[in-house]
Amino acid sequence: MDVTSVLLAAQSHDQAIRQQAEQQLESAKQQNLARRSLRCSRLCTRLTAALSPSPSQPLLMSLMATELANEGKELRIRQAAGLVLKNCLTPRDGTKQQQLAQLWLQTDANAKQQIKNTVLGTLGSSVKAARHTAAQAVSAMATIDLPHNQWPELIQGLVTNVTQAPNGFVKQSSLEALGYICEEIDPDVLQPQSNLILTAVIQGMRKDEADEEIRRAGTNALLNALEFVKTNFDNEVERNYIMQTVCETCTAESKELKSAAFECTVRVVELYYDKLAPYMQALYTLTLQAIEKATHDPAEDEVGQQAIEFWSTICDEELELIEEAHEQPPRPPSRPCQNFVRGAAAFLTPLLLEGLTKQDEDDDDDTWNVAMAAATCLARVAQVVEDEVVQYVTPFIERHITATDWRRREAATLAFGSILEGPSPKALQPYMADALNLMIRLMRDASVQVKDTAAWTIGRVCEHHILAITAEQWQQMTRALQPGEPPEAEGVLLAGLKDEPRVAANVCSALHNLAEHCEETRNNPTNVLSPLFVDLARALLACTERPDAGERNLRVSAYEALNTTLTNAAEDTKAHIAQLLPVIAGRLEQSFAMQIVSNDDREAQNELQGLLCGTLQVVTQKLGQLDREMADRLMQLFLQVFGSKNSTVQEEALMAVGAVANAVESEFEKYMPHFRPFLCLGLNNYEEHQVCAVAVGVVGDICRALEVKVLPYCEEILQLLLRNLQNPALNRNVKPPILSCFGDIALAVGGNFEAYLQVTMSMLEQAGMTAMDVSNPDLVDYLGQLREGIFEAYTGVLQGLRADNKGPKFTPYLQGAMRLLHQVAESCGHDHVSDDLCRAAVGVVGDLAMTVGPEFTRIAKQEPHKSYLKVLLKEARQSPNEMTQQVGSWATRTVSQ
Numbered sequence: 001m002d003v004t005s006v007l008l009a010a011q012s013h014d015q016a017i018r019q020q021a022e023q024q025l026e027s028a029k030q031q032n033l034a035r036r037s038l039r040c041s042r043l044c045t046r047l048t049a050a051l052s053p054s055p056s057q058p059l060l061m062s063l064m065a066t067e068l069a070n071e072g073k074e075l076r077i078r079q080a081a082g083l084v085l086k087n088c089l090t091p092r093d094g095t096k097q098q099q100l101a102q103l104w105l106q107t108d109a110n111a112k113q114q115i116k117n118t119v120l121g122t123l124g125s126s127v128k129a130a131r132h133t134a135a136q137a138v139s140a141m142a143t144i145d146l147p148h149n150q151w152p153e154l155i156q157g158l159v160t161n162v163t164q165a166p167n168g169f170v171k172q173s174s175l176e177a178l179g180y181i182c183e184e185i186d187p188d189v190l191q192p193q194s195n196l197i198l199t200a201v202i203q204g205m206r207k208d209e210a211d212e213e214i215r216r217a218g219t220n221a222l223l224n225a226l227e228f229v230k231t232n233f234d235n236e237v238e239r240n241y242i243m244q245t246v247c248e249t250c251t252a253e254s255k256e257l258k259s260a261a262f263e264c265t266v267r268v269v270e271l272y273y274d275k276l277a278p279y280m281q282a283l284y285t286l287t288l289q290a291i292e293k294a295t296h297d298p299a300e301d302e303v304g305q306q307a308i309e310f311w312s313t314i315c316d317e318e319l320e321l322i323e324e325a326h327e328q329p330p331r332p333p334s335r336p337c338q339n340f341v342r343g344a345a346a347f348l349t350p351l352l353l354e355g356l357t358k359q360d361e362d363d364d365d366d367t368w369n370v371a372m373a374a375a376t377c378l379a380r381v382a383q384v385v386e387d388e389v390v391q392y393v394t395p396f397i398e399r400h401i402t403a404t405d406w407r408r409r410e411a412a413t414l415a416f417g418s419i420l421e422g423p424s425p426k427a428l429q430p431y432m433a434d435a436l437n438l439m440i441r442l443m444r445d446a447s448v449q450v451k452d453t454a455a456w457t458i459g460r461v462c463e464h465h466i467l468a469i470t471a472e473q474w475q476q477m478t479r480a481l482q483p484g485e486p487p488e489a490e491g492v493l494l495a496g497l498k499d500e501p502r503v504a505a506n507v508c509s510a511l512h513n514l515a516e517h518c519e520e521t522r523n524n525p526t527n528v529l530s531p532l533f534v535d536l537a538r539a540l541l542a543c544t545e546r547p548d549a550g551e552r553n554l555r556v557s558a559y560e561a562l563n564t565t566l567t568n569a570a571e572d573t574k575a576h577i578a579q580l581l582p583v584i585a586g587r588l589e590q591s592f593a594m595q596i597v598s599n600d601d602r603e604a605q606n607e608l609q610g611l612l613c614g615t616l617q618v619v620t621q622k623l624g625q626l627d628r629e630m631a632d633r634l635m636q637l638f639l640q641v642f643g644s645k646n647s648t649v650q651e652e653a654l655m656a657v658g659a660v661a662n663a664v665e666s667e668f669e670k671y672m673p674h675f676r677p678f679l680c681l682g683l684n685n686y687e688e689h690q691v692c693a694v695a696v697g698v699v700g701d702i703c704r705a706l707e708v709k710v711l712p713y714c715e716e717i718l719q720l721l722l723r724n725l726q727n728p729a730l731n732r733n734v735k736p737p738i739l740s741c742f743g744d745i746a747l748a749v750g751g752n753f754e755a756y757l758q759v760t761m762s763m764l765e766q767a768g769m770t771a772m773d774v775s776n777p778d779l780v781d782y783l784g785q786l787r788e789g790i791f792e793a794y795t796g797v798l799q800g801l802r803a804d805n806k807g808p809k810f811t812p813y814l815q816g817a818m819r820l821l822h823q824v825a826e827s828c829g830h831d832h833v834s835d836d837l838c839r840a841a842v843g844v845v846g847d848l849a850m851t852v853g854p855e856f857t858r859i860a861k862q863e864p865h866k867s868y869l870k871v872l873l874k875e876a877r878q879s880p881n882e883m884t885q886q887v888g889s890w891a892t893r894t895v896s897q
């Protein structure tokens with residue numbers, strides 16, 4: 001069988017033939033990557049003799065490059081060959097990228113050059129799809145080679161193709177390759193060649209270039225190159241030329257070209273907002289004209305979307321700057337907000353409102369269009385300009401909310417919902433009562449689109465203006481239907497749960513938002529949820545079992561609303577909540593009997609089991625205790641759930657087990673022999689770090705439940721935790737909770753932790769020496785979390801040792817704790833020390849004084865310890881947080897004794 005036959009077979013509609021061909025290609029690829037001769041492969045047997053390659057030559061890649069370049073072969077063969085070639089360098093799953101890159105870098109230089117020359121030659125192919133595939137292959141090779149100073153002539157060669165080649169095909173595909181390279185590679189690698197690339201890209205974009213394909217390839221390449229042409233953008237002359245070219249391209253005849261050019265303006269906003277002012281008048285005119293044209297001509301929809309996205313991105317930038325200015329008064333912000341949105345709002349908003357009326361009748365959540373883009377942008381404009389937006393939007397709502405055309409009614413409804421976040425309650429108060437009455441009425445509209453948006457808008461009111469809802473309106477929304485009453489007597493939200501899935505899903509969101517506002521009253525004897533609780537819970541449970549609950553994420557939304565309702569319900573609902581426990585447990589039992597004949601069935605089962613475990617966790621936490629029979633039943637179910645390999649299900653089941661541990665406390669001991677293997681699997685699952693993080697949290701729950709009874713399991717758990725701390729592949733955000741978990745274990749086992757002191761204290765000291773780039777806010781936050789975790793570990797260890805009169809055992813590790821306290825004290829007064837970190841640090845100071853005693857007192861009186869402890873304690877006592885003040889005062893008294 002020759003290479004062409006295998007590539008054809010790999011595209012066969014016959015699954016058996018296709019799988020056999022794919023296996024042959026994969027086998028050949030694996031042997032190729034191992035740098036072994038492929039003589040044993042049926043795929044290459046006949047061609048080996050003809051090509052006579054050296055044993056180390058990557059034969060498969062050479063064969064694929066030759067097939068791709070062969071103008072006499074069918075396009076599908078050439079494309080398939082190019083895909084195989086690309087996958088030899090960039091695997092589809094991404095997990096072997098480093099391995100493949102290393103093997104390519106070590107490949108024989110002559111063999112690599114032959115492959116490169118063959119693929120580069122294909123950039124001039126007369127077949128567009130073949131050129132496109134070749135450009136992708138060039139990018140795959142370049143992304144590996146260029147960071148290692150290999151293939152240094154490539155960029156100059158591609159640029160020369162653009163600026164000098166007479167063949168338009170070569171120009172277009174070379175620009176395409178440049179664009180792919182810019183998209184994939186680290187900008188710092190290409191920085192020295194930014195002038196070269198920019199020259200080629202701008203030449204390809206110019207309006208005197210007659211070939212539209214070349215202009216489009218140049219525009220797309222600029223989009224990907226903008227990030228590393230910062231030096232050019234800092235130069236006013238070069239920046240003017242770039243922006244002039246972009247603006248000219250925004251006026252091209254081709255819709256695709258205009259859309260690409262407006263996409264470039266979006267990227268310019270993201271990267272160079274501070275330099276936009278000189279160009280805003282031109283961009284203002286171009287974008288508003290494009291938006292207006294899109295509202296009249298459906299063919300211009302994509303162009304209009306990008307023009308709207310330009311303003312959405314401006315809004316995002318200005319919101320960030322406004323928030324930054326609010327967070328750090330009286331210091332001036334690092335970058336000023338230039339108020340572009342405020343200046344354009346009076347003219348932009350009417351165009352966005354008209355854009356809302358361009359809905360598709362058969363719209364789909366996954367189909368983005370001008371109407372959706374306009375709604376998103378309007379919501380952001382409202383957040384930026386706040387009260388000012390009301391005057392621009394309310395006339396539109398008043399004019400269209402009762403229109404006969406459903407599109408106008410729906411647009412007016414959406415406009416009101418979109419401006420609910422931003423303007424003050426005072427600015428909206430004159431309109432709120434009438435508008436909400438209209439939303440309630442529109443929940444019974446003949447149009448499903450209108451009902452859907454009315455439900456969404458009610459949810460927004462519940463989220464942002466819940467105090468504006470009157471008792472009568474609550475009754476209209478949540479009244480349960482009584483026996484013998486007509487359906488129209490039912491509250492519109494409860495009725496909406498039986499409506500189309502899209503409507504019901506938004507009703508669930510509204511009910512979720514309603515319940516969210518009861519968080520502060522959840523421990524009260526009663527709250528506003530109490531009279532609604534039984535009817536809400538019953539309706540939401542029924543909603544989760546609708547035959548169409550899999551549509552529009554309805555089942556998930558219903559369970560989320562139910563869980564929030566359960567969590568924030570008051571004390572007087574606990575009897576009703578207890579009745580739910582066997583119902584939900586029964587549903588989980590039934591889920592194991594689901595018929596599984598496809599992957600979709602398995603995914604549906606996994607989703608359902610995850611949701612049910614989540615609800616059982618919420619119910620268990622809310623009740624706070626379980627009888628033995630129910631605890632046994634739940635643990636049996638959860639252990640059965642762990643048989644699933646789905647990470648989300650495992651997360652939910654682990655958290656549910658943690659809730660059971662908290663509820664049954666020391667009686668959880670009998671479940672540990674059965675649960676231990678699954679807990680260890682979770683702790684070992686560093687690849688799915690969310691599962692690992694949840695497992696770490698469950699260790700804490702079990703320690704608090706079992707206390708010293710957890711001792712038989714400590715050594716294995718600690719080994720897994722220590723291994724995770726040393727594992728560079730584990731997501732770093734899991735490591736602070738692991739450090740804190742040491743404290744949970746130590747507090748549980750008390751003086752028995754002495755056996756693990758040396759290894760854990762060594763790990764805490766190493767973690768305490770972690771240094772971070774303080775100019776990176778994300779790293780600063782992570783360092784704070786890491787240190788907080790270390791202090792929580794110290795607290796647990798100190799208190800555990802003290803409980804069994806083993807405080808002096810900590811003395812050898814005192815200096816490590818003092819070093820970390822010193823580091824934190826030096827950062828006090830900066831943004832690097834959060835209130836939580838300060839409280840954790842001074843808590844350790846107090847625990848050291850109480851546990852280590854005289855030795856700590858002696859060291860604490862010496863410099864520099866005396867000075868930095870004084871700084872820390874003062875910082876805590878002056879905190880605006882009352883809890884931190886209390887800990888600071890306690891620690892100060894303890895140290896002074």
